[in-house]
Amino acid sequence: MEILKQRILTQGKNLGHGILKVDGFINHQVDPHLMDECGRELARRFAHIGATKVLTAEISGIAPALLTAFHLGVPIVYARKHKPITMPDQVFLTLSPSHTKGNIVEMIVSPEYLRSQEKVLIIDDFLASGQTIQGLVRLAQAAGATVVGIGTVIEKTFEGGRAVLSDLQIPIESLATIADMSDGKIVFAA
């Protein structure tokens, strides 16, 4: 997606160690029009898979997932890191390592909103190591739901997430795919 790639090149920053700073337009400050374009494009790419729900992880998955769900016309559920008092005692819970913080976080979804007949499209801001998305897959599977697609805004191929998820044999789409961030570069895949 060309406007996204241009934005990454002009406003993104390679902080080293594979860390891409995009908090000026994706995950702290958010450009709602860019997110709308991302959501529209992800919805277009997944229009054929019959998703009944979009699933994401708080926090930075919410914006792209919300707008993808908007353009697909389905609800979105975001997995919580802490169980709020409004949630029932019996929940779906999985543990996921946070690759940016080095700790383990909980991911929690209420069984009220993830059911066995659902066809789930997982959306997140980044596909890096794939561990957050694997956690979302486990939550969907715990509910007996079927994961029918995975879409992310930015993929870093050199962290191997796509290979980790390939066993699922479902479509995986990213709007901007970065192949190389060594030596301060930001190089998109051809």
Next chain:
Amino acid sequence: MEILKQRILTQGKNLGHGILKVDGFINHQVDPHLMDECGRELARRFAHIGATKVLTAEISGIAPALLTAFHLGVPIVYARKHKPITMPDQVFLTLSPSHTKGNIVEMIVSPEYLRSQEKVLIIDDFLASGQTIQGLVRLAQAAGATVVGIGTVIEKTFEGGRAVLSDLQIPIESLATIADMSDGKIVFAA
């Protein structure tokens, strides 16, 4: 906003102690079309105040704030509870009691995205005690920015937040105002 009130009456649940469960359409599962309508209406009500940025708090403020910002055509910034590695060392930080969890949370905004000339519209899902919104006001003030309005999806008048915020002498708008939740009821203000 009538469609929101009807949704609260049909799908919301009064859990007692002033707790309103709306996690089927606002803050766990989210109805993106309802959020779009809420964002459109908040943008309409604040169209005249010249906001240059929408400010909210993660997590459940993100959806309504994103769509309000979309319809206003301005960026949104969400205050983080944990400082990510992409954020500079020098930040705006305030402490806020979490009324649903009973603990104190940090609210952090990068100075990169909140500047002294900004006119800030604060958007959140709930106006209850007003403490989260007061935290956002402090962050904006720390940046030297001007808070020009406060908008929320649901207000619970019996928790007193509006009175707490009235010293600011700025417009405060809520799309559904609940006056009474005693005895299992959900009663909207006239």
